[in-house]
Every structure is written in structure tokens, then in C-alpha cells.
Amino acid sequence: MIAKPYALFKKDFSSELRTRYAINSLAMFIIVAISVILFSIGNETITESLTGGLFWVVIFFTAMSGLSRAFVSEEERGTALTLQLIAAPSTVFSGKLLFNVILVFCMNTIIALLYSALFERFIVQNFPLFLVTFLLGNIGLAAASTIIAAIIAKAGAKGTLYPVLSFPILLPLILTCVQLTLFSFDGTRFEEAKFELAIVAGYDVIMLTASYMLFDFIWKD
Amino acid sequence: MIWKIFLFLLITFVSIAGIAFPIVEKPTEWYQFPFIPGLEENAKIIFFHVPTAWLTVVAFLTSTVFSFKYLRKKNLDDDAKAYAAAQLGIIFCILATVTGAVWAKFAWGSFWSWDPRQTSIFALLLIYGALFALRSSIESEDKRATLSAVYSLIAFVTVPFFIFVMPRIMKGLHPGSADDTNAGPVVDFKMNSSMQLIFFLSLIGFTIFYFWMWRVGYKSLILKDKLDKQLIRG
Numbered sequence: 001m002i003a004k005p006y007a008l009f010k011k012d013f014s015s016e017l018r019t020r021y022a023i024n025s026l027a028m029f030i031i032v033a034i035s036v037i038l039f040s041i042g043n044e045t046i047t048e049s050l051t052g053g054l055f056w057v058v059i060f061f062t063a064m065s066g067l068s069r070a071f072v073s074e075e076e077r078g079t080a081l082t083l084q085l086i087a088a089p090s091t092v093f094s095g096k097l098l099f100n101v102i103l104v105f106c107m108n109t110i111i112a113l114l115y116s117a118l119f120e121r122f123i124v125q126n127f128p129l130f131l132v133t134f135l136l137g138n139i140g141l142a143a144a145s146t147i148i149a150a151i152i153a154k155a156g157a158k159g160t161l162y163p164v165l166s167f168p169i170l171l172p173l174i175l176t177c178v179q180l181t182l183f184s185f186d187g188t189r190f191e192e193a194k195f196e197l198a199i200v201a202g203y204d205v206i207m208l209t210a211s212y213m214l215f216d217f218i219w220k221d
Numbered sequence: 222m223i224w225k226i227f228l229f230l231l232i233t234f235v236s237i238a239g240i241a242f243p244i245v246e247k248p249t250e251w252y253q254f255p256f257i258p259g260l261e262e263n264a265k266i267i268f269f270h271v272p273t274a275w276l277t278v279v280a281f282l283t284s285t286v287f288s289f290k291y292l293r294k295k296n297l298d299d300d301a302k303a304y305a306a307a308q309l310g311i312i313f314c315i316l317a318t319v320t321g322a323v324w325a326k327f328a329w330g331s332f333w334s335w336d337p338r339q340t341s342i343f344a345l346l347l348i349y350g351a352l353f354a355l356r357s358s359i360e361s362e363d364k365r366a367t368l369s370a371v372y373s374l375i376a377f378v379t380v381p382f383f384i385f386v387m388p389r390i391m392k393g394l395h396p397g398s399a400d401d402t403n404a405g406p407v408v409d410f411k412m413n414s415s416m417q418l419i420f421f422l423s424l425i426g427f428t429i430f431y432f433w434m435w436r437v438g439y440k441s442l443i444l445k446d447k448l449d450k451q452l453i454r455g
Contacts, residue, residue: 144375147375148372148375151355151368151371151372154364154368155355155358155359155364155368156358156359161354161355161358164350164351164354165351165354165355165372167347167351168344168345168347168348168351168376168379169375169376169379171340171344171347171379171383172344172379172382172383172386172387175340175387199382199386203379203382206378206379207375207378210374210375210378211375214371214374214375217292217367217370217371218367218368218371221364
């Protein structure tokens with residue numbers, strides 16, 4: 001159950017370590033995106049709500065620039081057919097999802113660290129709430145972008161199409177996460193943020209279920 | 222034929238009644254509409270704006286149902302039906318956005334204020350746009366049908382978040398929002414019976430109109446497909 005997706009994950013991981021394509025380009029993308037924001041702000045102090053919003057803007061665009069690799073690289077190298085022969089669709093999806101979840105966690109941790117270092121108003125009052133939001137948001141982001149990446153790869157790897165297709169799907173997640181991030185800045189207690197947390201958790205569950213059920217149709221030609 | 226005449230009469234009646242019937246403080250005659258606080262004279266847009274928004278959702282629903290059917294049976298006719306519904310859906314979505322924005326200008330003072338309902342209709346517009354972008358990027362017929370069906374199903378599972386959840390967590394101005402005090406659930410008790418009658422007649426009329434257009438749309442798509450195939454063979 002776990003062993004086969006893990007094997008696929010290890011394959012992706014070692015091929016990533018060999019080329020370091022995703023890691024390098026994502027790291028550079030994060031630096032570029034944050035410096036563009038810092039340049040445009042200049043010497044002004046921006047408000048908390050703007051900081052929280054910009055945090056998720058950078059997360060969204062970084063995800064859009066890097067997460068499609070999971071499936072697009074298989075199509076580019078022509079290994080998708082082999083993968084189809086040796087592994088069940090659910091295994092392939094689990095493996096790719098695991099890889100993307102870990103990638104999203106790494107890149108978002110870096111973004112959060114950079115934000116707390118570079119932005120004055122990025123002060124989290126309620127850290128547990130921020131952590132839970134961060135965890136649930138990352139899982140939802142990874143789930144939705146993995147299934148869209150699979151669609152994109154089959155559609156002929158159109159780079160510009162990826163954010164176009166992902167944005168409406170991710171919109172409820174991002175809006176709620178921005179709200180929750182602001183709550184954690186304000187120091188809102190858990191009980192008051194219960195409804196928003198339930199929305200994000202529900203989104204994760206629904207997106208994971210739908211992706212697992214629909215992946216078969218995408219993967220089988 | 223007879224139902225087309227019926228539909229024509231119905232929509233003509235609804236248009237005339239919706240625009241011409243007066244709004245008064247205390248209705249005495251059957252053709253007078255009551256005064257709804259917070260909506261006032263703007264209340265009349267309800268007969269045209271709500272049906273377009275309703276049809277946007279109906280079109281999305283039909284598109285999803287036939288996408289699901291396509292994935293199960295792999296019949297390209299189902300894909301044509303889903304595509305025709307999406308084509309109509311984007312037209313009604315644009316109409317709902319525009320009529321809503323015009324209404325917002327007079328009721329709230331600006332064309333666009335990121336009210337939860339405006340956000341959701343905007344997201345629906347983006348979903349439709351993304352669906353057409355995806356369709357136009359794929360050459361192969363079967364692949365295009367499968368991928369767009371999968372995408373519309375994934376988009377469909379996010380719709381409950383927009384319709385039921387967003388209006389409850391975001392502050393809104395639209396009737397029916399979480400902190401709405403005066404305009405309240407308009408349909409339930411603020412309308413009198415004649416207003417309700419015309420409202421539901423308008424909904425029925427527009428829905429019949431939609432299904433007629435949809436039938437014409439998918440039949441022409443299927444015919445076009447057949448002719449293309451004949452041309453290739455001959």
C-alpha cells in the first residue's frame with residue numbers, strides 16, 4: 001500500500017537530486033518573486049493584511065512555476081508509457097502527490113522564513129493556528145496542483161495553461177488561507193477560527209477524493 | 222411549434238410585467254409590487270438577473286452531468302452535450318455578471334466591490350474560460366473530451382465552497398449574505414404573491430429557453446461532427 005508509491009517517490013527524488021532542476025528553479029523563483037515585492041514596496045511599511053495576502057500570492061505563483069514538473073517531466077522524457085505498464089494509476093498518483101507535498105512543504109517553509117525575516121509586519125501571534133493553516137493549506141495546494149499537472153501533461157505540456165486551470169480550483173483554498181493567516185497575525189483563538197479551519201480541511205478531503213477517483217481517466221489513454 | 226409560441230408569450234409577458242408594473246408602499250391591486258427596503262426600485266432586476274444567474278448554475282450542472290456520462294460511456298455525443306451547455310453557460314455567466322454589476326452600481330454605489338457573490342460568479346467565469354482554453358489546446362477528439370470532462374468534474378467539487386461557504390464567511394452586500402439585515406431572504410417573505418408569480422414565471426420561461434437553445438446547440442455540434450467525418454471518408 002505504502003511501499004509502491006514510496007518506490008515511485010524515491011525514483012523521482014533521486015532523479016531530482018541528479019539534475020536539481022526543480023529545487024534550483026524554485027529557489028530562484030522564490031528569491032525573484034520576493035525581491036520584486038520588496039522593490040515595489042520600497043521604504044513603506046505595508047499593513048498586516050497586505051503582508052498576509054502577498055504571502056499567499058508568492059506561494060501560489062511558486063507552486064504554479066514548479067509543481068507541473070511531476071507529470072510533465074514524464075511526458076517529456078517519454079517515460080509515461082513505461083510507468084503506465086509497471087504501476088497502477090493510484091500508485092502513480094500517490095507517488096507524485098507525495099513528491100509534490102514534500103516539495104510544497106520545503107518551498108513554503110523557505111517562503112515563510114524569508115517573509116518573517118524581511119517583512120516587518122509578518123508577526124504571528126497565534127503560532128499553532130498558523131502552523132495548522134500552513135499544514136492544511138499545503139496539502140490542499142499539493143492535491144489540486146498535482147491533478148491539474150496530470151491534465152496539463154496530457155494536454156501537451158502547455159506552460160501558460162497551468163495557472164489558468166489551477167487558479168479557479170485553488171481560489172476557495174487561497175481565500176480561506178489568507179483569512180486564517182490574518183487571524184493568526186491578530187492572535188485570534190482556535191475556537192473563533194473553527195469554521196475557516198473546517199473549510200480548509202473539507203477542501204483537502206474533497207480534493208484528494210476527487211483526484212483519486214478521476215486520475216484513472218486522465219492516466220489511461 | 223405550439224410550445225415555442227407559448228414560450229414567446231410567456232417571456233413577453235414576463236418582460237412587460239417585470240418592467241412596467243409599479244412598485245408602491247402598500248399594494249392594493251394585483252399588479253402592484255410591494256416596496257422592499259434596501260432594494261426599492263432596483264428590485265425589478267430580480268426578474269432578469271436571478272434567472273441568468275440560475276441558468277449559469279443549471280448550465281454548469283448539465284455540463285458536469287454529461288461530462289460524468291462521457292467518462293462512463295465514452296460516447297462523444299455526451300461530450301457535445303456538455304460542450305454546448307458550457308457554451309451557453311458562459312453567455313449567461315457574462316450576462317449575470319454584467320446585470321449584477323449594473324445593479325451594484327445603483328444599489329451599492331460601485332460596479333465591483335468583491336462581494337462574495339461577485340467573487341463566486343467571477344470564479345465561475347474563470348472556470349468556464351479555463352475550460353475553453355483547455356479544449357482549444359488539445360487536438361485529439363477523445364483526449365479533449367476526457368480531459369475537459371475531468372476538469373469540469375474537479376471544478377464542480379469546488380462550487381459548493383463558492384455558493385454555500387464563501388457568502389457565510391465573507392462580509393457581503395448581496396441579499397442573502399451573512400450580515401444582511403434589511404433585504405433578507407427576498408424570495409421567502411418580502412415579495413407579495415404577484416411578484417412571486419412573475420418571478421417564478423420568469424425562471425420557468427428562461428429555463429425552457431435554455432433547454433431549447435441547448436438542444437439546438439448540441440444537435441448542431443453532433444451534425445457538424447458527422448459531416449466532418451463524412452468529408453474525411455468521402
